[in-house]
Amino acid sequence: MYFKKSVFVFIFSSCLSGSVLAQASACETLAPAQLNLAQAMERALQCGPEFQAFRWQYEGQLADAKILKQRPNPNFSYGVSMLNLHPSQYPENRSRMETGTRIDQLFELGGKGKYKIRAADALEVAAQYDLKFNEKLALVKVQHAYFDLLAATQRNQDLRDLSQLNIRAKEVAEIRHRAGDISQFEYQRLLIDIQRTQNDLELAQIELVKNQTQFAQLLAYQKGLESLQLAKNWPTPMQSWPTLDYEKLLQRPDLQALRQKTISAENQRLVGRALKIPDPTIGLQYNHQPVTGLANNGTINTYSIGVSIPLFVRHAYQGEARKAEVEYYQARDQQLRAERDALQVVLEQEKILKANQARHIRLQEDILPAAEHAAKSAEYAYQKGAIQLLDLLDTRRTLRIVRSEAAQIQAEYAKSQVLYRLLIEVEDLRP
Helix, strand or coil: CCCCHHHHHHHHHHHHHHHHHHHHHHCCCECCCEECHHHHHHHHHHHCHHHHHHHHHHHHHHHHHHHHHCCCCCEEEEEEEEECCCHHHCCCCCCCEEEEEEEEEECCCCCHHHHHHHHHHHHHHHHHHHHHHHHHHHHHHHHHHHHHHHHHHHHHHHHHHHHHHHHHHHHHHHHHHHHCCCCHHHHHHHHHHHHHHHHHHHHHHHHHHHHHHHHHHHHCCCECCCCCEECCCCCCCCCCCCCCCHHHHCCCHHHHHHHHHHHHHHHHHHHHHHCCCCCCEEEEEEEEECCCCCCCCCCEEEEEEEEECCCCCCCCCHHHHHHHHHHHHHHHHHHHHHHHHHHHHHHHHHHHHHHHHHHHHHHHHHHHHHHHHHHHHHHHHHHCCCCCHHHHHHHHHHHHHHHHHHHHHHHHHHHHHHHHHHHHCCCCCCC
């Protein structure tokens, strides 16, 4: 089996409550000055609220499985059949009371106990697969937030650099405007472009704060995000593409969990069908009676056995059986639909990844260097009076657009690659 179930469940169940609370209390709320992707993912595993929620959810699923495995307890009863409140009025040695002790046990027939145990075992395995996949999915979310924050930081820095260029360009434009080299119209166009760049910078700062907040929530940081510097752990372009094996793809944890849930629902359906078989309750009773009053007579002890069987007069649990049938078909349909769509989803994500990779490479290797070179040349030429102000503004506007697009595409490519690796399970998500 994929998991060492018995050992894993025992260790995890016994240590989870203390470990989660201990980790939560030991997590530092102040963000470090520098952080790389591996450290961010390790921090999320230790302190992230989503990971803790997944582990509590797992504990709840194990508790549900344990409840399902429990068999009916016997009932113990003790009673007094006659209570002598006036012993002086009765013969000598007459006891004050006559007692009865009884034990009743419900017996489940039709294989109900066996089916419940099988259903519980399948639920436990499904819970383990769910935990594994949910943690991987949460790591993907952390990486997405990391790349979004990197991109937002880069956009913010690019616009700051452009703002510095605008300051120098404005100084040159003022000199040339006073000298009559440029018209009032061109000078106003420059001021408008500077204001638009400043607006873009303020919007980028707002977006940066939003990304910092989201990242802090995932890693349970409360302060220090303003000075946090992230390492540029961008993923490298994929040189080769794995051959997709559908049978191997079906071993993904989320699909395994769905299969185990179907097995559990199937056994629950068998339990529902077995409900039409009445479960008898067998009782054994011991009666202790006092002596009759004569010295040569001893105590009278008697034993009795009884059986009670429910009468299906008004219903025979048809509703419970029907509900179990419906839940089984729901689980099976969900499993089959996920297995049927698994390959198509991967192929679709592969196309998205290839397109993002091509755009990313084109921007980084061709478009962005050309735009930066053109902008530097235009700045120099404008300072020397070789080009018009409108040409400078067009070149600068192009650079601003290209830089913003490059940061966005780089983040989209990184996120699509991480999601693709999750879907094909080619490696562990931890770098």
